[in-house]
Amino acid sequence: MSRPSQARLDLRALRHNVALARELAPTARLMAVVKANAYGHGAVTMARALEPLADALAVACSEEAVELRRAGIRCPILLLEGVFEAAELALAAEHDLWITIDNDTQLRWLEQTSLPGPLACWLKIDTGMHRLGVAPEQARDYHRRLLASGKLAGPPVLSTHFSCADELDKPQTRQQIELFETSCEGLSGLRSAANSPGVLAWPQAHYDWIRPGFMLWGNSPFTVPQPQADRLRPVxxxxxxxxxxxxxxxxxxxxxxxxxxxxxxxxxxxxxxxxxxxxxxxxxxxxxxxxxxxxxxxxxxxxxxxxxxxxxxxxxxxxxxxxxxxxxxxxxxxxxxxxxxxxxxxxxxxxxxxxxxxxxx
CATH class of the missing domain: 2.40.37.10 (Lyase, Ornithine Decarboxylase; Chain A, domain 1)
Known part of the structure; x- marks a missing residue:
């Protein structure tokens, strides 16, 4: 008999959690985050289960994305951190990956690189996380340069990331939402802000795309009971x-x-x-x-x-x-x-x- 230690995976629970995210944000598209080996669950296995359920997948880097492409995953895949060198843009084009732009270096690479076809792009705006993203006052110029580059398949999706959405008593999330909406005012493109706690507890942040990750695996991002998180089922x-x-x-x-x-x-x-x-x-x-x-x-x-x-x-x-x-x-x-x-x-x-x-x- 083999050693009994194992991680048992319940795909019915996964489908339940996706359905809950859809229920909470019925008008938004759903991007399932499968970075870090699908949070330890197995990237290929989980991506195959999620592909018919989600509108797109998201990973941290091109290595994770290429693994999924080689496994036969064909749905859109976003590189959440963008590319780390100019040569990766050709790889993104080859594998039909969506890219993120969050700094001037990435934007210049895009402007200066010859590509076989246009790319889908997300423009990340730093509304308070102060980790990645362009400053809010720069968003309009970055948006203009992206459109002028001729390298995009359409207007960039405007996105941001919350720093404290799992702490419901803190003011940062409301402040970030207000700053994000001000930064995006008058700019073409869909919008995205809600991570797992954003999906569960901040409906005003659902916008056009939601990006659940941790909640898909059936786990609450909160340290206190939360009505919607309590409906999740562990995968x-x-x-x-x-x-x-x-x-x-x-x-x-x-x-x-x-x-x-x-x-x-x-x-x-x-x-x-x-x-x-x-x-x-x-x-x-x-x-x-x-x-x-x-x-x-x-x-x-x-x-x-x-x-x-x-x-x-x-x-x-x-x-x-x-x-x-x-x-x-x-x-x-x-x-x-x-x-x-x-x-x-x-x-x-x-x-x-x-x-x-x-x-x-």
């Missing part, structure tokens, strides 16, 4: 099984560094999963785990291939009993908070060692 369930059960006397310690000590006679289960499989080493004692569907606390330091769980208060646990680390019944965000990180990182760090297995199509 990935990281699971394994118990491989050993033992009694530990009061006062004895478990695992590397002796970070957990039994305060009473205890029963400890060992599970074959660790940081080599994508489970975070920073998960501390008490991090919740599901054993036979019941919660139990992590006991001891996460090692490369194994963790230990205090199952003293559970009904009898035996070798082979199923264990869920996150997913169905245990949100990845809860595990992330117990590990001093975010669900985005846990998902995208899922290594190839952990098999992705489709369990519901």
């Amino acid at each position: 990935m369930t990281l699971c394994s099984a118990v491989i050993s059960v033992r009694d530990v006397a009061a006062g004895e310690t478990v695992g590397y560094g002796a970070t957990w000590q039994a305060r009473r006679p205890s029963r400890v289960a060992t599970v074959t999963i660790g940081y080599g499989d994508g489970y975070p080493r920073t998960a501390g004692n008490g991090t919740p785990v599901l054993v036979n569907g019941r919660r139990a606390p992590l006991a001891g330091r996460v090692s490369m291939d194994m963790i230990t769980i205090d199952v003293t208060d559970l009904p009898p646990v035996a070798v082979g009993d199923p264990v869920i680390l996150w997913g169905a019944g245990l949100p990845v965000g809860e595990v992330a908070r117990a590990s001093s990180t975010i669900g985005y990182e846990l998902l995208t760090r899922m290594p190839m060692r952990t098999p992705r297995v489709i369990v519901a199509d």
Whole structure:
């Protein structure tokens, strides 16, 4: 029998989450973000499932896009960060990729490069994230130069990115929306601003294109309950099984560094999963785990291939009993908070060692 650790993927949940995004923004086109190996779920598998559901896909770089093209994905694909050198523009033309322009260097490359045909382009405007994008007061000039270049298939899509849309009590998102609308006033082209929290909680930011990513995988971008996010269904369930059960006397310690000590006679289960499989080493004692569907606390330091769980208060646990680390019944965000990180990182760090297995199509 093979090692039971695996990431189980529910494509029905994926379709449900896409349908929710469509429901919330019924007049907008949907661009599914599949960068970083589709947030750890498997880029090709997820892109094939999403292609009939989405109007376009988005990736971080041309390498990710070419992987999808070679796998037979034909729908539009946007390079969210644009190109990193002028030579990539020919690659974008060859593979029919949409590009992003967010600085003068990228624009000059486009203006000066001979291409076999026009490209579809997005113009990114920095409304407060201060990471990528042209200054709002420059948007009109960039828009004029793009149209004058003769290299575009049509007016650029005007886009921006929110810095705090997942924090509903902060004023930045409203300020960014106002600045974005002012920057776009009078400029031709469709508009796009809403990432996953924007789709779920900021309907005034839906515009013409929405760009859900994290929410497609069934995970809430918020740290507090949110009505629409609570409707999401997790696509990935990281699971394994118990491989050993033992009694530990009061006062004895478990695992590397002796970070957990039994305060009473205890029963400890060992599970074959660790940081080599994508489970975070920073998960501390008490991090919740599901054993036979019941919660139990992590006991001891996460090692490369194994963790230990205090199952003293559970009904009898035996070798082979199923264990869920996150997913169905245990949100990845809860595990992330117990590990001093975010669900985005846990998902995208899922290594190839952990098999992705489709369990519901």
